[in-house]
Amino acid sequence: MNxxxxxxKKGRLEQAWEAAxxxxxxxxxxxxxxxxxxxxxxxxxxxVNVSNRWHGLLALPIDPxxxxxxxxxxxxxxxVCPDRCIHIEATGKxxxxxxxxxxxxxDKCCYCGLCVEVCPTEAIVFVPHYEASTYNRANLLxxxxxxxxxxxxxxxxxxxVKVQGQIGSGG
Amino acid sequence: MSTDPKAIxxxxxxxxxxxxxxxxxxxxxxxxxxxxxxxxxxxxxxxxWPLTFGLACCAIEMMQFxxxxxxxxxxxxxxxxxxxxxxxxxxxxxxxxxxxxxxRRLWExxxxxxxxxxxxxxxxxxxPFYYDNYSILKGxxxxxxxxxYVPGCPPRPEALYEGFLKxxxxxxxxxxxxxxIGAAAQAGG
Amino acid sequence: xxxxxxxxxxxxxxQHPSTHGVLRLIVTLDGENIVDAQPDIGYLHSSVxxxxxxxxxxxxxxxxxxxxxxxxxxxxxxxxxxxxERLARIExxxxxxxxxxxxxxxxxxxxxxxxxxxxxxxxxxxTAFLWAMRERERIMDLFEASTGGRLHHVYFRIGGVYEDVPxxxxxxxxxxxxYFLQRFPEYDELITGNPIFxxxxxxxxxxxxxxxxAMGASGPVARASGLAYDVRKAHPYEVYDRVQFDIPVRSxxxxxxxxxxxxxxxxxxxxxxRQCLEHLPQGxxxxxxxVNVKIPAGEVxxxxxxxxGDLGIYLVSDGSEKxxxxxxxxPAFSNLYALTEMMKGWKVADVIAILGSIDIVLSDxxx
Numbered sequence: 001m002n003x004x005x006x007x008x009k010k011g012r013l014e015q016a017w018e019a020a021x022x023x024x025x026x027x028x029x030x031x032x033x034x035x036x037x038x039x040x041x042x043x044x045x046x047x048v049n050v051s052n053r054w055h056g057l058l059a060l061p062i063d064p065x066x067x068x069x070x071x072x073x074x075x076x077x078x079x080v081c082p083d084r085c086i087h088i089e090a091t092g093k094x095x096x097x098x099x100x101x102x103x104x105x106x107d108k109c110c111y112c113g114l115c116v117e118v119c120p121t122e123a124i125v126f127v128p129h130y131e132a133s134t135y136n137r138a139n140l141l142x143x144x145x146x147x148x149x150x151x152x153x154x155x156x157x158x159x160x161v162k163v164q165g166q167i168g169s170g171g
Numbered sequence: 172m173s174t175d176p177k178a179i180x181x182x183x184x185x186x187x188x189x190x191x192x193x194x195x196x197x198x199x200x201x202x203x204x205x206x207x208x209x210x211x212x213x214x215x216x217x218x219x220w221p222l223t224f225g226l227a228c229c230a231i232e233m234m235q236f237x238x239x240x241x242x243x244x245x246x247x248x249x250x251x252x253x254x255x256x257x258x259x260x261x262x263x264x265x266x267x268x269x270x271x272x273x274x275r276r277l278w279e280x281x282x283x284x285x286x287x288x289x290x291x292x293x294x295x296x297x298x299p300f301y302y303d304n305y306s307i308l309k310g311x312x313x314x315x316x317x318x319x320y321v322p323g324c325p326p327r328p329e330a331l332y333e334g335f336l337k338x339x340x341x342x343x344x345x346x347x348x349x350x351x352i353g354a355a356a357q358a359g360g
Numbered sequence: 361x362x363x364x365x366x367x368x369x370x371x372x373x374x375q376h377p378s379t380h381g382v383l384r385l386i387v388t389l390d391g392e393n394i395v396d397a398q399p400d401i402g403y404l405h406s407s408v409x410x411x412x413x414x415x416x417x418x419x420x421x422x423x424x425x426x427x428x429x430x431x432x433x434x435x436x437x438x439x440x441x442x443x444x445e446r447l448a449r450i451e452x453x454x455x456x457x458x459x460x461x462x463x464x465x466x467x468x469x470x471x472x473x474x475x476x477x478x479x480x481x482x483x484x485x486x487t488a489f490l491w492a493m494r495e496r497e498r499i500m501d502l503f504e505a506s507t508g509g510r511l512h513h514v515y516f517r518i519g520g521v522y523e524d525v526p527x528x529x530x531x532x533x534x535x536x537x538x539y540f541l542q543r544f545p546e547y548d549e550l551i552t553g554n555p556i557f558x559x560x561x562x563x564x565x566x567x568x569x570x571x572x573x574a575m576g577a578s579g580p581v582a583r584a585s586g587l588a589y590d591v592r593k594a595h596p597y598e599v600y601d602r603v604q605f606d607i608p609v610r611s612x613x614x615x616x617x618x619x620x621x622x623x624x625x626x627x628x629x630x631x632x633x634r635q636c637l638e639h640l641p642q643g644x645x646x647x648x649x650x651v652n653v654k655i656p657a658g659e660v661x662x663x664x665x666x667x668x669g670d671l672g673i674y675l676v677s678d679g680s681e682k683x684x685x686x687x688x689x690x691p692a693f694s695n696l697y698a699l700t701e702m703m704k705g706w707k708v709a710d711v712i713a714i715l716g717s718i719d720i721v722l723s724d725x726x727x
Contacts, residue, residue: 018555019555022553022554022555025549025553026549026550026554029546029550030487039239039240039497040239040240040241040245041240041241042245043241043329043332044329044332044333044336047329048329050504051501051504051505051508053504053505053507053508053526054504054508054509055508055509076651080418080419080651081419082299082415082419082422082423083298083299083301083302084301084302105296106322107292107295107296107298107320107322108292108297108298108299108301109292109298109322109324110292110298110299110324110422110426110512111323111324111509111512112324112421112422112512112514113508113514113522114418114419114422114514117522118651126508130323130326130327130329130330131329131330131333132322132323132330133319133320133321133322133326133330133333133334133337134319134320134322135318135319135320135337135341136320137296137310137312137317137320140295140320140322156333157333157336157337157339157340158336158340223377224375225381226381226382226404227381227404227426227430227722227723228426228430228511228512228723230381231430231431231474231511232510232511234474234489234493235493235496235497235500238489238490238493238494239490239491239493239494239497240493240494240497252376252377264404265404265406267402267403267404267405267406269402269403269405270374270382270403273373273374273375273403277375299422299423299426299427300406300407300411302414303407303410303411303413303414303415304406304407304411305407305410306405306406306407307406324426324512325510325511325512327510
């Protein structure tokens with residue numbers, strides 16, 4: 001492509017010719033892009049497939065065999081969290097420990113995945129939900145029931161609920 | 172009434188409020204107002220123009236939200252550079268204490284009706300920068316009232332999209348004409 | 361009678377569509393000519409260095425990729441992990457080193473794409489922004505598939521990387537490289553060869569070589585002024601000593617030279633990625649390191665070439681599981697200092713072109 005600098009010494013005709021060529025080249029580029037397939041995702045009618053490693057919301061899914069979560073109350077996730085947003089309390093001793101409180105402050109969480117990494121039983125995992133916006137900040141404190149449900153606490157906006165198709169690109 | 176400027180009683184009641192009173196008093200007036208609000212709210216919700224106040228990492232996801240793949244212009248979102256032309260402010264990223272007066276001033280410069288979207292963990296509550304930190308504001312709702320919180324670090328553009336859909340729902344339900352009726356009566360108009 | 365003139369102080373405030381983040385520039389103007397330009401920074405100071413003293417070495421990986429330069433999260437993780445590994449003499453398996461290099465070069469491409477897009481949109485070429493974001497989405501899909509995050513990854517660990525890349529990922533990266541190289545002629549057609557763009561950037565904002573060295577500029581800013589220094593060649597880390605690549609150097613020192621250096625760097629990054637994919641070995645990706653590892657007492661300085669320049673971390677350890685002191689040498693901070701030299705004598709309309717061409721990220725400047 002002609003990349004000569006505009007140095008003012010060219011004649012008017014040459015400058016006009018260069019401007020016309022530049023215009024044609026630019027328009028050609030525009031037309032070519034116009035005829036290419038579109039990359040826009042018409043969210044919320046179409047959604048992008050998130051990869052299966054995506055750091056979405058955290059959850060303690062219920063294991064169908066034991067009908068409870070897999071947490072052994074080892075406190076490793078609470079210790080490794082850089083933002084100190086996991087709060088665990090348990091009563092009892094040894095193997096008889098019972099979980100009384102498992103809160104995760106989703107508004108502080110930075111979704112780094114260190115808690116998922118250190119959990120010895122894979123009790124705490126990422127779920128691919130990411131639509132968790134809310135009007136009220138208190139709704140971002142997820143307690144044990146919310147974590148068992150593995151879904152955002154607040155209902156998703158109505159425009160999103162009717163999804164027509166998925167577009168694959170992640171995962 | 173005399174025409175001496177000092178003699179005219181100052182009132183914040185506009186002629187609009189008097190008209191609303193009159194319409195409300197008619198039989199079925201409430202329904203008329205509700206329908207008018209529905210149409211006007213539809214227009215307002217479909218063209219929210221945010222002031223993009225991108226501070227840190229969430230600003231990049233906000234830029235991706237407005238760019239090719241998740242086109243924000245489809246729902247009427249056009250980013251404006253000045254608060255005077257914006258009706259929403261997206262605070263994207265961590266707000267330090269040094270920039271807090273600026274955020275407050277920008278919010279005050281926006282004309283009513285205005286909305287605030289807090290994007291990301293840091294704008295919501297300080298996020299990862301909550302503990303052991305001497306310079307980050309622990310949540311922008313300490314200085315301005317927030318309408319929608321979008322959590323994530325950073326939230327995906329689709330998550331911000333859902334946040335905007337929630338904001339649109341909020342705008343659509345807003346009785347911004349009917350709540351002025353009481354104001355007229357209170358001011359003694 | 362002589363005409364009395366006054367200098368005007370123009371405040372380009374922290375909220376401005378074209379300052380890349382919250383930078384405040386106090387520009388003193390004589391008519392349209394810039395007499396002086398002082399940056400006022402600190403609007404994004406997040407006390408990262410202090411916070412790092414209260415977190416263990418593993419937790420710091422989550423902090424370091426958002427608290428510093430957020431456009432190149434893995435370059436920050438790399439310099440931190442390199443510092444810790446050097447101090448504790450931890451070996452990194454070969455496959456992990458190759459994966460790290462591929463990730464770093466992909467970050468370089470994505471960071472330069474954002475620079476290209478925002479530079480274009482600052483100068484009025486909106487299309488550049490949209491195209492850059494389109495390309496960047498493909499890179500982010502690659503990152504999401506392997507690390508799980510689009511912008512913040514927390515993927516590197518002390519002793520390797522967190523988990524192996526999924527099957528089929530190297531082929532997707534190769535596909536992306538082919539697609540990306542095809543796009544370059546379009547970019548040149550639309551932006552590089554555009555006479556308006558050339559008029560706004562050629563010869564504008566010249567930084568002479570002595571000034572660049574004196575002010576500590578590094579990265580593409582220094583290489584565009586003639587300094588042939590790249591940390592990847594001078595102090596190689598990871599597998600940079602085993603791959604062939606060139607470092608683009610120009611001598612003009614103007615905005616267009618910086619532009620050319622970065623465009624060429626993107627091409628060289630594709631070249632490095634292709635070589636790494638070819639020689640990617642099988643094997644382990646992580647050495648066994650405890651979660652709360654105690655690093656022996658001592659100090660170390662590790663430096664890497666981030667897309668902004670020479671990024672370094674000076675780490676002092678006292679033998680416990682948390683660092684005693686971390687000092688980050690941020691490249692954008694020194695490049696911003698060089699801005700004060702670059703702006704003098706130009707017109708106020710050139711402020712945006714010059715500011716865009718040095719590619720600063722305020723999170724890197726302020727930390």
